[in-house]
Amino acid sequence: ETGVTQSPTHLIKTRGQQVTLRCSSQSGHNTVSWYQQALGQGPQFIFQYYREEENGRGNFPPRFSGLQFPNYSSELNVNALELDDSALYLCASSVDRGGEQYFGPGTRLTVT
Amino acid sequence: GEDVEQSLFLSVREGDSSVINCTYTDSSSTYLYWYKQEPGAGLQLLTYIFSNMDMKQDQRLTVLLNKKDKHLSLRIADTQTGDSAIYFCAESPLLTGANNLFFGTGTRLTVIP
Numbered sequence: 001e002t003g004v005t006q007s008p009t010h011l012i013k014t015r016g017q018q019v020t021l022r023c024s025s026q027s028g029h030n031t032v033s034w035y036q037q038a039l040g041q042g043p044q045f046i047f048q049y050y051r052e053e054e055n056g057r058g059n060f061p062p063r064f065s066g067l068q069f070p071n072y073s074s075e076l077n078v079n080a081l082e083l084d085d086s087a088l089y090l091c092a093s094s095v096d097r098g099g100e101q102y103f104g105p106g107t108r109l110t111v112t
Numbered sequence: 113g114e115d116v117e118q119s120l121f122l123s124v125r126e127g128d129s130s131v132i133n134c135t136y137t138d139s140s141s142t143y144l145y146w147y148k149q150e151p152g153a154g155l156q157l158l159t160y161i162f163s164n165m166d167m168k169q170d171q172r173l174t175v176l177l178n179k180k181d182k183h184l185s186l187r188i189a190d191t192q193t194g195d196s197a198i199y200f201c202a203e204s205p206l207l208t209g210a211n212n213l214f215f216g217t218g219t220r221l222t223v224i225p
Contacts, residue, residue, distance in 0.1 A: 004154075033212060042116070042200050042215030043155070056212055090154055101213060103147075103155040 004093050004104035012110045013081050021076045021107045025093030031055070032074040033101060034066060037088040049074055050097050078109075086111045116203055116216035123222045130188040132219045134201035137182060144177060145202040145213065146186045155200065158186070188221075196223045 005024045013019050025032050031050045035043035045058035049068035063079040072093070078085055088108050092101035115137040124130045136144070142163050147155040161168045161175045161184075168175045174187040184201055198220050202213040 035213075035215075040217070042202075042217050043213070045212035045214070048212060058212060092155075100145075100157060100160065102157060105154040 004091060004102055006089075006091055006104040006107050008107060009105070010108045010110075012112065015081055015083060015111055017081050018077065018079045019081060019109060021078075021089050021091075021109070023074045023076070023091035023093075023104060025072045025074070025091075026102055029093035029095050029099075029102075030072050031094045031097050031099065032068055032072065033092045033094070034074070034076050035090040035092065036060075036085075037090055037106070038084075039087070043090055046076065048097070055097055081111045083111050085109065116201060116214055118199075118201060118216035118219045120217065121220050121222070123224060124191050125224050126191060126193055128191055130186075130191045130195070130221055130223075132186045132188075132199050132201075132221065134184040134186075134216055135182055136184065136201070136203045136214075136216075138203055138205045138214070139179075139182065140205050143204045144175075144184050145204070146173075146175065147200045147202060147215075149198045149200065149218070151197075158199075191221075191223050193223045193225055196221055 007022045033048040034046040037043040047057040048055045052068045065077045068074045088106040090106045092103045094101045118134045145160040146158045172189045176185045198218040200215050200218045202215045
């Protein structure tokens with residue numbers, strides 16, 4: 001059974017640019033949640049996708065957007081990058097919306 | 113809103129028990145979780161407890177929940193150097209529908225050989 005995978009591992013972008021992060025969910029999971037973890041902090045919920053629809057959103061501006069595909073993999077897009085967007089971005093998959101969440105290794109984004 | 117608090121640091125000697133504490137504010141939480149994060153890695157789900165339970169034991173891990181005081185603890189018996197990591201507690205509020213997790217800031221556990 002393959003676990004949750006994320007790509008890329010690391011990424012460096014310039015302020016104002018756009019970025020796309022990718023996540024493949026664990027086999028049999030139809031729900032993906034995205035979290036932002038700033039240095040020294042706990043993860044913060046960005047949004048969740050369930051069967052290709054957004055199913056809940058945290059306190060993040062609209063420039064954070066996402067997609068889920070028919071195979072339940074997901075993308076997180078961030079437009080107009082700001083320095084404060086530098087963080088570890090984690091995705092987690094689960095069996096349905098209420099299931100235990102299993103996390104990928106994360107993508108480390110640095111905005112300069 | 114939801115607020116989850118943890119102490120930042122804990123040091124224990126190898127072989128001793130570790131107790132990591134967490135307080136939360138949302139009384140509607142259904143599940144409470146403990147995750148482990150090693151340097152440069154994602155989060156590993158260690159264990160969880162349903163809100164109508166007081167205690168859950170899983171090998172070296174014991175979770176205690178005091179719902180009245182909104183206090184959660186994780187006890188690690190016979191702590192090993194491999195247990196050195198950051199431990200996060202997280203709550204899952206009942207009514208959000210999205211099962212989004214609210215995390216504490218994490219407790220860095222250092223195990224001294």
